[in-house]
Amino acid sequence: MNVEISRMTRADIESVIDIEKASFTTPWSRYAFLAELYENKRARYFVARENTEEQVTGYVGIWLILGEAHITNIAVHPDFRRRGIGEKLMLAAIDYSESQGIDAITLEVRASNIGARRLYEKLGFVSVGIRPRYYHDDGEDAVIMWRNQTSK
Secondary structure (H helix, E strand, O other): OOOEEEEEOOOHHHHHHHHHHHHHOOOOHHHHHHHHHHOOOOOEEEEEEEEEOOOOOOEEEEEEEOOOEEEEEEEEOOOOOOOOHHHHHHHHHHHHHHHHOOOEEEEEEEEHHHHHHHHHHHOOOOOEEEEEEOOOOOOOOEEEEEEEEOOO
């Protein structure tokens, strides 16, 4: 399996919206992604394509803020999960952040999302706290995770 990672473009938005709807109970809107691409100077988004096909199979977003990176969202289409695409997207976000001189990366993840938490731990993220009732759709807690050069 060959996964190609590239910067998200406007042409990718419809596929990303489909992934959002298939992955989250409160998906981001088209406007939110357009604002991220064209208005938020701190945002960087990447998409994955498996075997260089046209179809976007996953995406990741990061914000670069004051020497730190924040993973805003990551998702892989349900039909393409368990193939290493999420890991490749995370590695692309980490590599890009480090290429920009950033060595501290944070994210929030649902407390119940054990699979994602294991992936993040594999990539050097450590749990540092809880954001109680962080998710508006069901009030679930978020686990705050950080990765920096010393936690790799």
